[in-house]
Amino acid sequence: MDEILNGLSIILIFSGLIFFMGASVGLMRFPDFYTRMHAAGKGDTLSTILITAGMAVQVLSHFDVVSLFVAIKIIAIAVLIMLTSPTSTHLLMKAGYDDGIDPVTSSDKDGIIDLGGPFIKGSQSGDSESKVKKKIPSKKKSAARRNSV
Amino acid sequence: MKVFGLVAVFVVGLLLLSATQDFPSWGNPRSAASDGEVSSFYIEKTEAVTKVPNMVTAVLADFRGYDTMFETVVIFIAGIGIIAVLRNFEGSDSSIDYDNDDNGAGLLARFTCSLILPFIQIFALYVVAHGHHSPGGGFQGGVMLGASYILLALAFGLSKAKRIFSERRTMIFAVVGIFIYVGWGVLCLLLGGEFLNYSVLDSILPGDAMMARSYSMLVVEIGVAFTVTAIMFSMYSNLSTRGRLSKGL
Amino acid sequence: MEIALMVAGICLFLMMIPIMCRIIIGPTAIDRIVAVNVIGTKTAVLLIIIGALFDNVSMFVDFAIAYAALNFLGSLAASRYFNRTRPAYGKRSSMEVKGS
Numbered sequence: 001m002d003e004i005l006n007g008l009s010i011i012l013i014f015s016g017l018i019f020f021m022g023a024s025v026g027l028m029r030f031p032d033f034y035t036r037m038h039a040a041g042k043g044d045t046l047s048t049i050l051i052t053a054g055m056a057v058q059v060l061s062h063f064d065v066v067s068l069f070v071a072i073k074i075i076a077i078a079v080l081i082m083l084t085s086p087t088s089t090h091l092l093m094k095a096g097y098d099d100g101i102d103p104v105t106s107s108d109k110d111g112i113i114d115l116g117g118p119f120i121k122g123s124q125s126g127d128s129e130s131k132v133k134k135k136i137p138s139k140k141k142s143a144a145r146r147n148s149v
Numbered sequence: 150m151k152v153f154g155l156v157a158v159f160v161v162g163l164l165l166l167s168a169t170q171d172f173p174s175w176g177n178p179r180s181a182a183s184d185g186e187v188s189s190f191y192i193e194k195t196e197a198v199t200k201v202p203n204m205v206t207a208v209l210a211d212f213r214g215y216d217t218m219f220e221t222v223v224i225f226i227a228g229i230g231i232i233a234v235l236r237n238f239e240g241s242d243s244s245i246d247y248d249n250d251d252n253g254a255g256l257l258a259r260f261t262c263s264l265i266l267p268f269i270q271i272f273a274l275y276v277v278a279h280g281h282h283s284p285g286g287g288f289q290g291g292v293m294l295g296a297s298y299i300l301l302a303l304a305f306g307l308s309k310a311k312r313i314f315s316e317r318r319t320m321i322f323a324v325v326g327i328f329i330y331v332g333w334g335v336l337c338l339l340l341g342g343e344f345l346n347y348s349v350l351d352s353i354l355p356g357d358a359m360m361a362r363s364y365s366m367l368v369v370e371i372g373v374a375f376t377v378t379a380i381m382f383s384m385y386s387n388l389s390t391r392g393r394l395s396k397g398l
Numbered sequence: 399m400e401i402a403l404m405v406a407g408i409c410l411f412l413m414m415i416p417i418m419c420r421i422i423i424g425p426t427a428i429d430r431i432v433a434v435n436v437i438g439t440k441t442a443v444l445l446i447i448i449g450a451l452f453d454n455v456s457m458f459v460d461f462a463i464a465y466a467a468l469n470f471l472g473s474l475a476a477s478r479y480f481n482r483t484r485p486a487y488g489k490r491s492s493m494e495v496k497g498s
Contacts, residue, residue: 017406020413023436027432027433045439048439051443059455070456070459073459077442077462080268080467081442081466083265085470087261087474089435091254091255091478092428092431092477094255094477096426099426101426254481272464276460283456284460284461293467293468296467296468299475300471303475304474
């Protein structure tokens with residue numbers, strides 16, 4: 001029984017580490033703010049839940065009352081992060097959008113800002129201009145949104 | 150200027166790193182900190198004398214209670230100082246517009262905060278009350294409790310938090326905390342012991358003299374938590390609104 | 399089991415290094431706050447793993463709860479600060495001329 005629980009906890013912890021590696025690499029290499037947000041929000045939350053679940057299983061592997069309460073506390077951490085991490089990602093995303101951080105689009109070739117990622121300016125072909133007309137949040141719109149929220 | 154700052158940081162960091170060589174090695178039983186008479190008394194006798202397994206709390210609230218009392222007073226003075234420097238009384242009465250004030254950080258943040266706020270507050274009370282057995286105590290629990298009110302102010306707007314924890318109530322809480330601490334010491338004085346010598350309180354508390362010390366630590370920690378909670382929230386509300394206490398961050 | 403936990407903790411720490419680089423180079427302030435937020439949640443997890451390595455999870459889990467709760471407070475405060483008070487993106491003024 002002990003070996004099964006230990007193995008289960010190791011599997012959970014290392015799958016969480018794989019997801020966290022995705023979050024880490026994505027946060028480093030994605031080209032603009034919104035995609036980085038995507039990597040951070042999803043990968044971070046899922047990996048935290050997986051690793052905390054693995055630790056709870058590992059604590060429960062030698063079962064007594066103290067370890068039961070400790071496992072409940074660890075599950076409480078998982079629930080807390082599951083609630084708060086997507087909310088904070090959403091709030092930071094909204095703050096960035098209201099501040100007018102532009103996404104990297106393929107349509108406005110001149111408007112591409114080098115946001116620090118490995119995004120190559122010259123790789124766009126010129127005839128993709130008519131495809132997508134990306135809406136850029138103007139200052140008036142963001143002010144209106146700010147008042148309405 | 151940036152380069153100069155960087156060089157200064159590196160030089161100071163190298164100095165500090167070179168100074169760490171003079172430290173006693175990790176876990177050395179003959180180092181100055183653990184070899185003294187006082188330390189060995191704390192380590193050997195704390196649990197026997199006070200029935201508190203967490204040595205840090207016992208040293209903080211019992212053996213050096215006089216010190217902790219004035220630490221609490223220092224926190225109170227810091228809060229008073231921030232109010233004295235920042236508080237702007239002009240126009241604060243008429244311009245508070247409770248309907249047109251900021252109404253928080255949006256629906257999602259409000260919902261999440263209403264879910265996790267009770268959890269944080271219960272955990273903070275647990276930290277205060279369970280400081281004898283696990284890491285914690287009045288300062289830590291008070292900071293968490295104050296942070297829960299700051300979270301309320303951030304999510305629902307400062308005006309709503311002010312309706313729950315108004316400025317007058319904040320100051321009353323801060324004073325009550327110090328009053329609990331000092332009053333407990335004066336109670337010891339009235340019962341014939343020294344100031345903050347909790348063991349004379351066994352005539353009014355259940356249990357023997359050691360349990361009286363344990364209970365007294367709990368009372369003292371509650372006093373510290375009152376003050377720290379109130380001062381934390383007062384500092385936040387003054388600093389984030391530049392003393393106007395309306396339309397904050 | 400201890401070796402697995404040790405490896406997990408070290409991997410967790412090593413994967414924090416690119417996020418720290420993002421804190422340093424992040425072009426906007428909110429990038430930095432997102433990276434700090436990720437490191438904060440992972441620090442709570444790392445505290446539990448360290449507690450398991452020291453055979454004292456019941457003590458370390460309290461720190462982890464406090465850290466996870468206060469981390470949300472930080473990111474909420476930062477988002478409100480950048481939402482209402484000041485822009486996070488310094489280059490915005492030049493971009494706006496081009497965009498509109």
